[in-house]
Amino acid sequence: MxxxxxxxxxxxxxxxxxxxxxxxxxxxxxxxxxxxxxxIDTAGMAKDCVKLERLFQEVADLPDADELMTYVDRWGxxxxxxxxxx
Numbered sequence: 035m036x037x038x039x040x041x042x043x044x045x046x047x048x049x050x051x052x053x054x055x056x057x058x059x060x061x062x063x064x065x066x067x068x069x070x071x072x073x074i075d076t077a078g079m080a081k082d083c084v085k086l087e088r089l090f091q092e093v094a095d096l097p098d099a100d101e102l103m104t105y106v107d108r109w110g111x112x113x114x115x116x117x118x119x120x
Contacts, residue, residue: 061101066093078109086110 063071070089077085090106093099110116 061105066096066102074106074109078113081113081115083110083113083115086113086115090116 061071074086074089076082077089086106086109090103090110093102093106096102107116111118
């Protein structure tokens, strides 16, 4: 389900807003393993740096996963688990 972001006017899915993540997700989650988005979001909200790093390594090995790597990286930066300059 999509809604408009009140600050930017951009479309944003309701699941992303509910998880506390401030950015819309353009990722086709169905093509990845079940519950991957929930696992990433849960690790990010819990500021579980070890889990975020493990998930980043997992998605780095996937083909055509640039948007997915960016999603995990943004959580890492957002939680101060990953330096912006890495």
